[in-house]
Amino acid sequence: MSRKMNQNNAHFRQAVRRLPLGVASNFRYWGEERTIYIKQGRGARIVDLDDNVYIDYRLGYGPAILGYADPRVDEAARKGMEVGGVFALSTEREYTVAERISKMVPAAELVRFSNSGTEAVMAALRLARAYTKKDDYVILEGSYHGLFDAAMWYTPMDKWGQVGDPEVYPYSEGIPVSTKSFAHFVQANDANQLEDVFKRKAGRIACLLIEPIMGNCLGIAADPEYLRTARALCDKHGVVLIIDEVKTGFRVAKGGVQQLYGVKADLCTFAKAVANGYPISVLAGREDIMRKIGKGVAHGGTYTAHSVSLAAAEKTLEILDETDALERIADYGTRLRNGMSVSLKARGIAHSFVGHPSMSGLYFAKDPPRNYRDWKGSDYSFYDAAAKVLHDERILCEPDSREPWFISAAHDESCLTETLAAFEIAIDTTLRSAGSTHKKSG
Ligand SMILES: Cc1ncc(COP(=O)(O)O)c(C=O)c1O
Structure with a gap:
């Protein structure tokens, strides 16, 4: 899916003249052509200056637990x-x-x-x-x-x-x-x-x-x-x-x-x-x-x-x-993990999930890491490449594999279906991409 970034990129060029890196926090700078400026967030979705509507799994690094603008x-x-x-x-x-x-x-x-x-x-x-x-x-x-x-x-x-x-x-x-x-x-x-x-x-x-x-x-x-x-x-x-x-x-x-x-x-x-x-x-x-x-x-x-x-x-x-908000969040997270696992297993890709279903880390190695050094041993470059495709597919996860996927109480069935479809595309595109050195399991 092609993603328009014209307005985002034009705003970046303007903003960088007054704000270091064009943003208010270093972590929000994703490069000259991939930095996103948000117009509005509602529920689990956020809209950028180009009217791209993303399903958001960053939630501002966690805060929007009930969804944006509850x-x-x-x-x-x-x-x-x-x-x-x-x-x-x-x-x-x-x-x-x-x-x-x-x-x-x-x-x-x-x-x-x-x-x-x-x-x-x-x-x-x-x-x-x-x-x-x-x-x-x-x-x-x-x-x-x-x-x-x-x-x-x-x-x-x-x-x-x-x-x-x-x-x-x-x-x-x-x-x-x-x-x-x-x-x-x-x-x-x-x-x-x-x-x-x-x-x-x-x-x-x-x-x-x-x-x-x-x-x-x-x-x-x-x-x-x-x-x-x-x-x-x-x-x-x-x-x-x-x-x-x-x-x-x-x-x-x-x-x-x-x-x-x-x-x-x-x-x-x-x-x-x-x-x-x-x-x-x-x-x-x-x-x-x-x-x-x-x-x-x-x-x-x-x-x-x-x-x-x-x-x-x-x-x-x-x-x-x-309310049962936290149970629903964990349930969505578990179903998201299961759905991703089905796609990854079908492609023979070794993976595991880390953390809690409400804030899941996706790790490209069979056994989950027990410390930071283990993370260094995983195929995190595969994650980083797949994340870029996910963004183009309007699924917003952190570009850096160390940040977990955050779930809110506003993530619903339509979010899950769209995310899992986009995830398959992202994995296939990344596998196909030249220079992918990803090791398959078994
Ligand atoms: C565990 C932990 N402690 C402290 C902080 C700092 O919080 P803040 O960004 O609100 O200053 C963060 C931010 O991500 C965090 O994850």
């Missing part, structure tokens, strides 16, 4: 607007929303709001450091926790395996290298390595910051046993366990990944699905830790708990808590 949430947001915005004072609804979050997530004994996932995780890290009076932290290789300096380190694959800590590099210029000594990296699902770091850095580690289903790394999932061991190791070594639920929260289960795994965090962070796309995030956790806020630990901000976002959060969480 009328119930938007109506609530309009009522929130009537409240008046922000006052540098508090409103009653903060308590109502905090109560709902505590009901859904047992670890959320106390709650504070912020505006973005980044802000919530920054606050969690600061709080853990203050509580333990230690500065270092441990994060998983391949994880993403936001655009702040402390979370923007990575370990190149080829450097892994050396004795001691692997070489660490900043993701961005402008990050002071002097701060890198605080970050320690471990691979997912290796409890021995985690314990080893805790022992070697004894007395220095404030927290383990972990996303048990890695929403920016295909959805690579921790084994339940690994997470339980990590919990026990944190207790043993006096380390605060921060579970970053910015992507998994109110998505993989009402109580998030913590409910799915039966593991309780000391601190946890939420954003994305909380308000169906209105900007709000949550820092929550154990009362004794959270009470340090205001007693030595700074937290707040001008736009925190904005009346529009708060009203949208109240309605979104009510829907997620009191």
